[in-house]
Every structure is written in structure tokens, then in C-alpha cells.
Amino acid sequence: MPRLPGHPVAGAVEVGTASGGTRQVHLTVSPEESVFAGHYPGFRVFPGVCLLDFVYRGGLAVVPEPERPWRLDAVEKARFFKPVLPGDRLTADLSWQRWEEGWRCAAEVSTAHGTVARIRISLREGRST
Numbered sequence: 001m002p003r004l005p006g007h008p009v010a011g012a013v014e015v016g017t018a019s020g021g022t023r024q025v026h027l028t029v030s031p032e033e034s035v036f037a038g039h040y041p042g043f044r045v046f047p048g049v050c051l052l053d054f055v056y057r058g059g060l061a062v063v064p065e066p067e068r069p070w071r072l073d074a075v076e077k078a079r080f081f082k083p084v085l086p087g088d089r090l091t092a093d094l095s096w097q098r099w100e101e102g103w104r105c106a107a108e109v110s111t112a113h114g115t116v117a118r119i120r121i122s123l124r125e126g127r128s129t
Contacts (some may be wrong), residue, residue, distance in 0.1 A: 007105075008035055009050045013057045016091070023094045025058030031086035046084035048117070051109055055092055055119045064096050072098060073102060073124035082116045092112040 016024030029046050036044045056072050063070055065117060084090065088111040097104045103123040109117040 002098050007057065009033060009048070009057075013054065013061055015058075018062075021095055023062040023096075025054075025061060025092050025094065026074050027054050027090045028059075029084060029086055029088045029090060033086070036086060040047070043105050044086055046086070046088070048078065048080050050079060051084065051090075051117050052119060052121075054090060055067045055094070055105070055123060057108065058092050058107070059094060059121060059123060062094060063103060063105075064098075065103075068125055069127050070102065070123040071126050073122040075119070075121055076104070077118070077120040079118045080116065082111075082113060083112060083116075088112070102109050 005053060009027070011030050014026045016026055018024065029054055029098055033089050039045060039047055052075055060070060090109055090111060092107045092109045095106045097106070099122065102122060104120060104122045107119045109119065
């Protein structure tokens with residue numbers, strides 16, 4: 001499974017259906033992801049940084065102004081509630097708020113077992129370095 005340059009997760013982010021003011025993205029956590037090597041022996045857990053990457057990549061896929069180049073400005077908030085395991089299907093409901101520097105994206109990330117994380121990131125115009 002090839003990894004995108006600069007991203008820890010190889011799996012593809014899928015865009016789901018929009019409802020109300022939110023957008024939805026999905027990722028199935030493959031047991032073959034290289035991040036599981038040694039994380040943790042006997043109880044493989046999808047790292048929190050990979051959930052952040054999922055929200056960032058999903059946000060870029062559905063940002064309200066897709067014609068403009070966006071980069072991650074900040075992880076403003078990240079709370080993790082339950083472990084994500086190999087084979088879990090992640091769903092993130094993303095809501096957007098315009099701010100003077102770009103966009104804020106609030107994400108509630110869940111699996112079939114309930115909410116696993118709440119994350120808020122901000123995107124600023126400009127190319128990633």
C-alpha cells in the first residue's frame with residue numbers, strides 16, 4: 001500500500017454525502033498500514049497522529065473553497081476517547097467556519113463503536129512546504 005508523501009497513512013480518504021452544514025469523509029483502517037508495526041505489540045492501535053492526518057486530508061478534500069491552495073495552519077484541539085483498531089471504518093463529520101486567515105474545520109470522528117475523537121484544525125491559504 002503506497003503512502004502519500006508526507007502522510008503517515010496510506011489508505012485513501014473517501015468523500016461521503018453532505019447533510020446540513022457538514023461534510024462527511026471516510027477511511028477504512030487497513031490492518032496492513034505500516035503504522036501498526038510496533039504500535040503496540042499485542043494490541044495494535046491506530047496512532048492519534050493518524051487520526052489528525054485523516055481529518056486534515058479529509059478537510060482538504062471537502063474544503064469550502066477547493067480552487068484555492070490550503071495548508072494546515074494549526075491543530076487547535078484534539079481529544080481522543082476510544083482506540084481505533086485495524087479494520088475499523090472511520091467516519092468524520094466536518095463542519096466549517098470561515099475566519100480571517102482561512103477556514104476552521106471541526107471534526108467528530110467515529111467508528112461503529114461510537115465517537116473516537118473530536119478534532120479542530122485550521123487551514124490557511126498557501127502551499128504546503
